[in-house]
Ligand code: ADP
């Protein structure tokens with residue numbers, strides 16, 4: 001089979017080897033496989049009947065026919081692999097052990113090995129299909145074509161060919177093909193493909209719509225903001241396609257284990273078959289024991305069930321709107337001991353309302369707001385978006401000629417009408433601009449024009465409704481420490497941390513301070529450190545944590561790229577779900593490893609001493625595989 005075993009090569013090799021990239025091909029678990037198994041099983045039973053009740057010769061031919069029907073794929077792979085460096089794989093073991101069984105007259109056992117092996121693979125195929133379906137359901141988000149409006153005419157174009165700035169028409173029931181902004185019409189958008197939860201969002205002129213969501217009610221026209229390759233849908237697709245290649249340590253263990261294990265058991269089997277016979281004689285008995293040993297030792301239970309478990313885990317997470325970029329992250333999640341949160345946009349909604357404008361005396365509120373909006377024009381920080389929204393009707397803003405983004409502090413821009421600055425207290429202190437300090441528990445930003453203070457905007461953010469439960473849930477899941485890092489001021493941080501139940505928090509941090517805090521936390525931790533952020537100036541910490549979790553549905557590219565896990569619907573409580581799924585995955589993988597190795601070990605000893613015969617061998621090989629595969633499929637349930 002070489003299916004999982006050759007997995008590393010699969011994705012490049014599956015045409016030439018005919019080997020099946022478990023995660024990238026469609027034939028496993030198919031109707032044809034089932035027919036083949038049923039046909040093979042009928043012949044097998046017929047063979048047994050003939051063997052017992054009539055003349056023996058006929059049953060041999062029936063067995064051979066059954067063997068070829070159920071085993072030809074394995075045989076072909078084994079022969080093909082003979083010429084590659086890794087020919088000592090499960091195909092090889094299955095082939096020589098079943099042929100050896102034939103040679104010593106254990107015809108029915110030889111057929112049984114291949115038959116049950118096929119049954120195991122069939123179940124594996126179904127599970128892979130199911131898991132892939134949950135992933136692709138979440139992933140079935142790329143539309144192929146878009147209705148482009150050019151010179152008043154509408155025609156269909158491939159998404160790849162649509163440029164930014166073009167106008168597309170999205171009819172009710174259609175998928176949003178590219179990330180775009182509504183310019184005409186009103187509708188409700190279903191974002192469940194992106195978030196894993198059905199929720200309708202009303203959109204109208206000016207609303208951003210992400211590719212992959214579905215237009216439910218009205219026809220809308222939208223201006224394309226991002227090309228196809230940069231759009232949310234294709235970014236996510238790309239990411240998931242490579243997920244199966246990033247393997248968990250347990251998977252890698254199995255791969256390297258069977259690389260050593262297989263040749264060792266082949267040599268041991270040869271020793272059992274040859275050495276005692278040379279000394280004591282009795283060739284046929286020792287050859288039989290060697291064959292039994294070989295059948296028992298086949299590692300297909302592990303080689304198939306372990307990657308299946310992790311792939312299933314990724315599928316199960318997808319079903320909940322959590323994208324995990326690889327089995328390795330699932331394994332790391334299962335050992336999460338510290339969870340570090342960003343505040344804005346992660347624990348809080350990051351949708352600020354401008355609740356108060358406090359101008360310096362002699363200045364109008366409107367001009368403070370306009371100055372603030374001028375400075376925020378090109379920023380994508382949650383504060384910027386909120387300020388711009390609040391300043392929606394303050395007229396035309398002066399064009400930005402130059403800008404200076406100070407991550408974690410604020411932003412400065414140069415325009416025809418002067419230099420504008422907006423940002424935190426610290427920024428104003430740093431630049432030596434006098435300001436009037438606001439005394440309160442809300443986030444506040446200060447605004448200046450040509451280094452002269454104009455006033456402050458008080459911003460109110462709300463804590464996400466599910467954030468309040470997340471800390472106690474995480475503690476239940478075995479997380480030892482929950483920590484909050486934020487660029488915001490102490491009083492705001494204290495307020496949010498208190499409401500959520502976080503006792504350890506660090507305010508007024510610049511992005512680089514967050515990095516040094518994370519370094520320290522990693523050093524002090526005895527498990528894996530998760531960082532959960534919204535991706536806006538969090539990319540460095542996301543990348544350096546053991547598992548970077550991004551609140552990604554909102555569509556921050558930086559986050560989707562830097563993160564290892566993406567929570568599509570932005571709910572922090574999904575971290576708990578992710579950890580629980582990871583733990584279950586790990587538990588099942590461990591069970592399968594322990595169970596398979598234990599059974600094999602026992603039977604290997606029994607086989608070497610001639611106590612276990614060919615039927616016991618068949619059980620400990622394909623029987624155990626079947627059990628392990630069925631155990632692995634549990635991850636997809638519930
Ligand atoms: P958090 O760590 O909570 O996500 P950030 O590091 O993104 O916060 O920002 C920290 C602080 O820097 C904000 O509270 C704000 O005072 C200031 N700031 C950063 N970017 C901007 C901006 N574009 N406009 C105004 N203020 C900003």
Ligand code: MG
Nearest residue numbers: 342344345536
């Ligand atoms: Mg942030």
